[in-house]
Amino acid sequence: MARSGRRRIGYDAGNRVRYELLFEYRPKFEFAGEANFLAPGRRQSTVVTLSSVSAMAAGFFDFDRMGPSGSYWPFIGGGVGVAHNSVGSKSISFPTTMTIAPGGNHTGLAWMVSAGMAFELDEKT
Numbered sequence: 001m002a003r004s005g006r007r008r009i010g011y012d013a014g015n016r017v018r019y020e021l022l023f024e025y026r027p028k029f030e031f032a033g034e035a036n037f038l039a040p041g042r043r044q045s046t047v048v049t050l051s052s053v054s055a056m057a058a059g060f061f062d063f064d065r066m067g068p069s070g071s072y073w074p075f076i077g078g079g080v081g082v083a084h085n086s087v088g089s090k091s092i093s094f095p096t097t098m099t100i101a102p103g104g105n106h107t108g109l110a111w112m113v114s115a116g117m118a119f120e121l122d123e124k125t
Contacts, residue, residue, distance in 0.1 A: 056081030072119035083110035
C-alpha cells in the first residue's frame, strides 16, 4: 500500500450548500492476487503496480440538523472532474511459465455521487 496525497479547498455558501475542490495523488500502489486461468486450485500469482492523480469540483447539500443541539446532519453531494491513471506491466506466473502484459495510461472523466452523515467535533470544527 502506498500513501495518497489528498487536498481539499472548500467554501460554505450558506443556506445548506457547500462547494469543494478536491485533488488526490496516489503515486504508487500495488495489486497482488491469484489467477485461475488454466487450472483452478493451482497457485498462479499476478502483480500489477498503479498510480493515479485526479482533480474534481464537488457540491453538497446539507439537510436539517438532528440530534442533541443539532450536532449532526445528513447530506448528499456530487462532483465531476478528470483522472489520470497509469498501470504498470502485469505479470502472471503459471507453474511452468510467466506472462507479462504491457501497461498503459488513461485520462478521462471522473465523477462521484455521495450521501452521508456530517457531525461537528466542536463549535469551530
